[in-house]
Amino acid sequence: MRIATWNVNSVKQRVPRLLPWLDQREPDVVCLQETKLSGEAFTELLGAELAARGYEVAVNGLNQWNGVALLSKVGLDDVVVGLPGGPGFPGQEPRAVSAVCGGARVHSVYVPNGRVPDSDHYRYKLEWLAALTEFVRPDAETTVVCGDVNIAPADADVFDPAAYAGHTHVTAPERAALAELTGLGLHDVLRERWPEERFFTYWDYRQGMFHKNLGMRIDLVLAGGPLAERVAAAWVDREARKGSKPSDHAPVVVDFDVAPDGDVGPVVPPPSAARPRKGFTLPQSDIIS
Known part of the structure; x- marks a missing residue:
């Protein structure tokens, strides 16, 4: 089974790239984030195309902001839209959808950005992660959490830790909240497979x-222990970030049991x-998606 996760940063804008990518990579399960469409609009835009490719679809979305989707060729059972018991800002935003796909509960999540450390949105982010942890807890062994978590798990997951000093995505409370989630027995399968490699999943559009x-690794696939043991390949599809009108994120692809393309690398x-020089300054007013 091939599972992929991709923050598409507007599915409407990314249709000319998304559909060919599905045909090329042929994932069995796809977790999308930042779809920026209501469920009805998503179905109107892509329902027929996805059905023709064999996908069942679950969507949690509103117009313009946020939004997640889950596509599956291997079943879509016991769908949960939203995050039970999750906080709102002020109401609960469309940031989570999950279902049982191929015997595993797969979550597509778009964790709040946090904006500025110690802000209301930052505290909301920590509360949201705590609610996700409690939702995952009962079934952690048979769970895969996929998505844009808006946290770089360690300094190795940013191009220059000093450049992010004072910003969200790298603070100790955020990393501790993510560690609470992985502490349920979830494995960061890409990092575990490539512990010493340098790779990213997000690059700001600006300044080249x-x-x-010059990126960050904030898109993760976290798998329960029995599932993590079945990983045959795990990689970032950097090709999908190249070319005309890309998302600012690249997909993460994980193969369980069989790797159709081989163990291709991170x-x-x-x-x-080349590795950049130190002292790079982030683009002004940088808000990471």
Whole structure:
């Protein structure tokens, strides 16, 4: 089974890239984030195309902001839309959807950004992660949490830790909240497979950060222990971040039991940019999605 997660940063804008990518990579389960469409609009836009490719679909979305979706060729049972018991800002936002796919409960999540440390939105982010942890807890062994978690788990997951000092995504409370989730027995399967490699999943559109490979790893696949043991390949599809009108995120692809493309490495294709010099300043007013 191949599971992929991708923050598409507006599914409407990304249709010309999404459908060919589905045909090329042929994932069995796809978790999408930042769809920015209501459920009705998502179905009107993509329902027929996805059905023709064999996907069942569960969507949690509103117009313009946030939104997640779950596509599956291997079953879509016991769908849960939203995060039970989760906080709101002020109401509960469309940031989570889950279902049982191929015997595992798969979550597509778009964790709140946090905006500025110690802000109301930052505290909301921590509360949201705590609610997700409680939701996952009973079935952690048979769970896969996929999505844009808006946290770099460690300093190795950003191009230059000093550049992010004072920003969200790298603070100790955020990382501790993520550690509470993984502490249920979930494994960061990409990092565990490639413990020493340098790779990212998000690059700001500005200042040529993708071409310079100045990024962060904030899109994760977290799998319960028995599922993590079945991982045959795990990689970032950097090719999908290249070319015309891309998302600012690249998909993460994980193969369980069988790797159709082989154990291809952490990034496909590998980046050509050298490791950057220290002292790079992030784009002004940078808000990471």
